[in-house]
Amino acid sequence: MTGWNLVPVLTNEVPLPGDGAGAISADDYFGTLRTTTGDAAWLKALTWNTSTQTWDSIGPGDTVLRTAGEKNPCTDATLAAAAVKATTEPCQSAAYTEVGGTATVFDNSDTVVMEEELAIGAGVWVWSTVDGVIIP
Numbered sequence: 001m002t003g004w005n006l007v008p009v010l011t012n013e014v015p016l017p018g019d020g021a022g023a024i025s026a027d028d029y030f031g032t033l034r035t036t037t038g039d040a041a042w043l044k045a046l047t048w049n050t051s052t053q054t055w056d057s058i059g060p061g062d063t064v065l066r067t068a069g070e071k072n073p074c075t076d077a078t079l080a081a082a083a084v085k086a087t088t089e090p091c092q093s094a095a096y097t098e099v100g101g102t103a104t105v106f107d108n109s110d111t112v113v114m115e116e117e118l119a120i121g122a123g124v125w126v127w128s129t130v131d132g133v134i135i136p
Contacts, residue, residue, distance in 0.1 A: 005126050007134055009118045023073035023117035025091045026058050033132045041132060046125040047118065062116040063093055068107045073117040081106040091115045 011024060026045060033041040040060035049056045066072070072079050074091035083089040084096050084106040094113035096106050106112065118124055126134075 001131055002128055005128060007124055007126055009120055009122045009124055011120055022076040023091075023119050025074060025115040026062065026118050027060060027115055029118055030060075030126060030134060032135045033126075033128050033130065035130055041130040042126050042128050044127045045118070047122060058116045058118075063113045064116055065111045066114050067112075068110045072114065073119075074114075079106070079112065084112050089114075091117060 009024060009029065011022075027040075030040070030042040030045065035041045042060060045058045046055045047058065048054075066079060068079065068081070070079055071077060072089060072091060079089060084092065087095055089112070091114050092112060093115045096110050096112040099109040099111065
């Protein structure tokens with residue numbers, strides 16, 4: 001429906017990533033909301049951050065940086081160096097950036113651009129400019 005909508009973040013994936021502690025790319029999750037010209041019809045999503053007690057805003061195409069050794073929120077597993085290097089890590093949106101070490105291994109303080117994610121099981125406020133259905 002056009003306007004603000006409170007939607008659950010659900011998945012049909014079995015088993016759930018990370019025993020249910022995983023996440024889904026926001027762009028993928030809201031990907032079915034498109035305008036007649038094919039543009040993203042969702043303008044903003046708001047998620048509640050329990051650590052800071054604030055609302056976090058996510059928009060289409062938003063990304064976050066992750067470093068070597070961190071977990072991939074979309075799988076709840078440590079980022080796999082080989083997958084990052086091959087640009088096949090789930091929710092990875094760009095190649096990694098080398099910060100010291102060798103240019104052939106994702107290590108040390110290297111960073112990788114990941115798509116912004118939504119926690120599975122969370123409730124999210126999303127602003128849509130069109131009527132539509134979100135299909136997980």
